[in-house]
Amino acid sequence: MKTLLQINSSLFGDNGQSSQLNQQLVQEWLAKNPEGKVVKRDLTQDLIPHLDSTRVSAFFTPVDKRSKEQQTIVDYSDALINEIQQADAIVIGAPMYNFSIPSQLKSYFDHLARAGVSFKYTETESWIIG
Numbered sequence: 001m002k003t004l005l006q007i008n009s010s011l012f013g014d015n016g017q018s019s020q021l022n023q024q025l026v027q028e029w030l031a032k033n034p035e036g037k038v039v040k041r042d043l044t045q046d047l048i049p050h051l052d053s054t055r056v057s058a059f060f061t062p063v064d065k066r067s068k069e070q071q072t073i074v075d076y077s078d079a080l081i082n083e084i085q086q087a088d089a090i091v092i093g094a095p096m097y098n099f100s101i102p103s104q105l106k107s108y109f110d111h112l113a114r115a116g117v118s119f120k121y122t123e124t125e126s127w128i129i130g
């Protein structure tokens with residue numbers, strides 16, 4: 001069964017323009033994949049913490065040196081990465097707020113982008129893993 005991950009980040013919930021556009025794309029995908037499963041993540045309802053020194057330190061600490069608290073932080077990020085890696089299709093609603101994407105969406109990306117886990121650097125480029 002195929003899975004679509006729907007990410008919404010409008011402050012106006014399902015009424016937001018980006019959410020409504022997102023929903024249209026999801027309906028089109030469902031029409032082509034009637035057996036498909038949609039996993040919806042509303043970043044304004046299920047808030048993702050900002051990346052701070054505690055969290056980034058946890059990410060950088062080797063697995064055998066992590067405290068229990070650090071492991072909890074890493075597990076949370078790992079679950080978000082796993083969710084996106086399991087998806088066959090991803091639809092992201094990204095409104096523009098104050099000349100940028102919503103801070104909730106940036107926090108989400110900050111938990112997905114982990115060197116050596118979800119991407120790796122080479123001498124000349126960076127590559128997505130998985």
Ligand SMILES: Cc1cc2nc3c(=O)[nH]c(=O)nc-3n(C[C@H](O)[C@H](O)[C@H](O)COP(=O)(O)O)c2cc1C
Nearest residue numbers: 010011012015016017018019095096097098099100
């Ligand atoms: C707090 C806030 C900041 C905004 N900043 C910008 C902006 O910098 N540039 C722009 O073109 N529109 C801006 N807008 C307008 C939104 O992009 C527009 O209302 C859009 O429909 C919001 O998407 P949403 O309905 O999915 O939340 C802003 C709207 C809000 C509420």
